[in-house]
Amino acid sequence: MDLPCGTFHENYAQDMAVIRTGKQWGALVIFLILLIAYPFFVSDSLLSIGIVIGITVVSVHGLNILTGYCGQISMGHAAFMAVGGYVSGILCARFGWSFFAALPFAGLCAGLVGLFFGLPSLRIKGFYLIMATVAAQFIVIWVILQLYSITGGPEGLPVPRPEIAGMVLKSKASYFYMVMIFAVLATIVAKNLVRTRVGRAFIAIRDNDLAAEVMGINVFGYKLLAFFIGCVFAGVAGSLLVHYVTFAFPAQFPFLDSVWYLGMLIAGGMGSISGGIFGVVALKLLDYAVTLAGPAASGIFPALSGPAGAAVGLFIRGLVIILFLIYEPRGLINRWELIKAYFRLWPYSR
Amino acid sequence: MAFLLQLLVTGFAQGMVYALIALGFVIVLKCSKAFNVAQGQFVMIGGYLGYTLLGLFHLPVWLSLIIAIALAIVMGLIVERLFLRPMVGKPVLAIIMVTMGLATIIDAIAVFFWESQYLTYHGLLPTINLSVGEISVPPEILIGIMVSIVAVTLLMIFFRFTRIGLVMRATAEDEQVVQIAGIKVTTVYAVSWAIAWVVGMIGGILLGGQGGVTIQMEHVGLKVLAVVLLGGIDSIEGSVVAGIMLGMLENIAAGYLDPLLPAGGLATVFPFIIMIIVLIFRPYGLFGLKRIERI
Numbered sequence: 001m002d003l004p005c006g007t008f009h010e011n012y013a014q015d016m017a018v019i020r021t022g023k024q025w026g027a028l029v030i031f032l033i034l035l036i037a038y039p040f041f042v043s044d045s046l047l048s049i050g051i052v053i054g055i056t057v058v059s060v061h062g063l064n065i066l067t068g069y070c071g072q073i074s075m076g077h078a079a080f081m082a083v084g085g086y087v088s089g090i091l092c093a094r095f096g097w098s099f100f101a102a103l104p105f106a107g108l109c110a111g112l113v114g115l116f117f118g119l120p121s122l123r124i125k126g127f128y129l130i131m132a133t134v135a136a137q138f139i140v141i142w143v144i145l146q147l148y149s150i151t152g153g154p155e156g157l158p159v160p161r162p163e164i165a166g167m168v169l170k171s172k173a174s175y176f177y178m179v180m181i182f183a184v185l186a187t188i189v190a191k192n193l194v195r196t197r198v199g200r201a202f203i204a205i206r207d208n209d210l211a212a213e214v215m216g217i218n219v220f221g222y223k224l225l226a227f228f229i230g231c232v233f234a235g236v237a238g239s240l241l242v243h244y245v246t247f248a249f250p251a252q253f254p255f256l257d258s259v260w261y262l263g264m265l266i267a268g269g270m271g272s273i274s275g276g277i278f279g280v281v282a283l284k285l286l287d288y289a290v291t292l293a294g295p296a297a298s299g300i301f302p303a304l305s306g307p308a309g310a311a312v313g314l315f316i317r318g319l320v321i322i323l324f325l326i327y328e329p330r331g332l333i334n335r336w337e338l339i340k341a342y343f344r345l346w347p348y349s350r
Numbered sequence: 351m352a353f354l355l356q357l358l359v360t361g362f363a364q365g366m367v368y369a370l371i372a373l374g375f376v377i378v379l380k381c382s383k384a385f386n387v388a389q390g391q392f393v394m395i396g397g398y399l400g401y402t403l404l405g406l407f408h409l410p411v412w413l414s415l416i417i418a419i420a421l422a423i424v425m426g427l428i429v430e431r432l433f434l435r436p437m438v439g440k441p442v443l444a445i446i447m448v449t450m451g452l453a454t455i456i457d458a459i460a461v462f463f464w465e466s467q468y469l470t471y472h473g474l475l476p477t478i479n480l481s482v483g484e485i486s487v488p489p490e491i492l493i494g495i496m497v498s499i500v501a502v503t504l505l506m507i508f509f510r511f512t513r514i515g516l517v518m519r520a521t522a523e524d525e526q527v528v529q530i531a532g533i534k535v536t537t538v539y540a541v542s543w544a545i546a547w548v549v550g551m552i553g554g555i556l557l558g559g560q561g562g563v564t565i566q567m568e569h570v571g572l573k574v575l576a577v578v579l580l581g582g583i584d585s586i587e588g589s590v591v592a593g594i595m596l597g598m599l600e601n602i603a604a605g606y607l608d609p610l611l612p613a614g615g616l617a618t619v620f621p622f623i624i625m626i627i628v629l630i631f632r633p634y635g636l637f638g639l640k641r642i643e644r645i
Contacts, residue, residue: 067443120626120629120633123629123630126442127379127442128579128583128629128633130385131575131579131629132625132626132629134572134622134625135576135622135623135625135629136626138622139619139622139623139626142615142618142619145615146611147612148612149612255572259387259447259450262443262447263447266444266447270443308462310461311458311459311461311462312458312462313458314457314458314461315458315459317454317458318451318452318453318454318455318457318458319455321447321448321450321451321454322433322451322452322455325437326433326448
């Protein structure tokens with residue numbers, strides 16, 4: 001049920017097209033217009049949420065390629081973001097590079113660090129690989145703390161906002177547009193990458209690595225490539241985050257974030273590019289709702305002010321992810337497809 | 351020399367507690383095939399509970415331990431029944447995320463009841479003073495070693511000589527065969543989670559008695575991964591040996607190398623460095639079965 005009834009593929013171009021029907025084009029145009037109009041209509045805090053969602057989408061696309069498509073579970077994604085963020089932050093703040101010159105380096109360095117921690121995947125998989133990436137998380141953050149003469153250590157590193165043609169992106173709205181351009185680009189790259197030879201090799205490795213090797217796929221090479229690509233996405237996202245906060249500090253990239261990125265992937269639907277976007281938006285909005293609900297609840301129940309309110313927020317966050325996994329294990333994307341199928345089949349659906 | 355020996359003694363004590371906590375992780379991993387991210391949270395709750403029972407209510411130590419263990423068993427059973435039972439047969443990653451959600455909920459409980467403060471109950475655990483030559487064994491450490499040894503031994507006896515222990519070992523080996531033999535696997539799951547909670551709580555009370563308790567204590571749960579890996583992921587004896595080794599190595603590395611490093615803090619990251627080395631050169635650990643597929 002991918003396409004409505006009566007849509008036929010009559011030539012190769014049609015078969016390969018991502019967007020097939022007029023309605024899909026319409027939906028895309030409406031979505032982009034809404035995206036452009038978004039900063040004009042929302043409050044400051046919602047705009048911040050929008051920026052963070054854009055950055056996280058870039059990062060989670062990387063994780064989706066690595067975990068959702070290639071099957072290599074990574075619990076150190078925030079650390080790879082930290083590498084990217086610090087590289088571009090240091091290049092801009094200490095060496096006076098422009099943001100757009102530093103960004104490719106940020107991606108490259110994060111990719112290379114990812115490659116290094118992907119090396120154990122030569123011999124191990126599953127639980128063992130998870131442990132290697134957990135180790136990556138802590139080692140990377142520790143190294144950043146050790147190099148405090150250039151990274152600023154625990155105090156952090158002030159980072160300038162990017163500049164385009166002499167114009168500094170000071171306002172949140174301008175940064176929102178830049179992040180969204182990157183998010184859309186990352187989505188296009190990710191969506192197309194997984195349809196190429198490389199992407200199909202990833203899927204083959206995920207589904208059965210032995211069979212993939214028998215078919216002539218260089219399993220180790222492609223695994224490392226998946227680590228590299230996934231971490232390049234993370235590096236770019238980390239760089240965007242650091243330049244948005246205009247400050248780089250180790251606590252920005254905690255282990256919990258690494259796990260929550262996986263959570264977003266599962267909530268949205270693994271191994272589906274739009275699933276990743278769904279997951280990010282859903283969980284970030286949940287976070288936002290929880291932060292709103294805390295003070296609101298303390299207004300009704302005065303006992304819930306201060307730490308207790310924060311505790312309730314945390315509690316809801318944990319409970320939602322658990323209930324989600326129990327009742328919607330295939331992710332939001334599955335529910336979305338079911339809803340679409342319902343309307344396509346109507347009145348014969350039930 | 352005295353410095354080295356002092357480090358070794360401290361490391362041994364710390365390692366024993368690591369081994370105890372690692373056992374909880376290994377048992378859950380072996381019996382219910384769940385990679386439990388929340389093990390560190392059990393430890394943290396244990397520490398806070400230790401503060402409440404010993405520091406706040408001034409209960410005797412034996413009563414506190416009994417209360418903590420009873421509470422741990424109840425928590426283990428509740429957690430297994432509510433959160434893990436519905437996930438039986440689901441993908442590995444989904445189960446990891448459920449334990450992650452569980453970790454978040456336990457964090458919330460800690461923030462709610464103890465407001466994530468730094469609390470100490472120094473000197474409330476019974477102390478035994480012992481000094482050999484120049485080395486003095488810190489009193490809390492000795493009780494830590496003793497409790498850990500007793501707990502680990504009890505667990506070993508439990509696995510070796512009781513019926514449910516045998517069933518648990520069988521489940522770790524092959525779940526389907528156990529089911530065919532007419533044994534309820536769900537009981538095994540429940541018991542394994544209860545054990546994980548019990549050892550986590552005891553470990554937490556011991557660690558809290560030594561260095562106080564904060565919400566940061568949950569990082570022990572991740573350090574313990576290195577112990578599990580070094581000992582071999584499916585070996586109970588292995589995690590005891592590896593725990594002691596890692597505790598000693600960590601203390602020696604921190605004691606000798608920290609002054610040479612620009613920012614120090616080697617103890618927090620040392621287990622992870624060991625982890626990477628083990629993963630690259632000997633992924634089945636010291637005592638694990640060489641069952642990892644070569645790919």
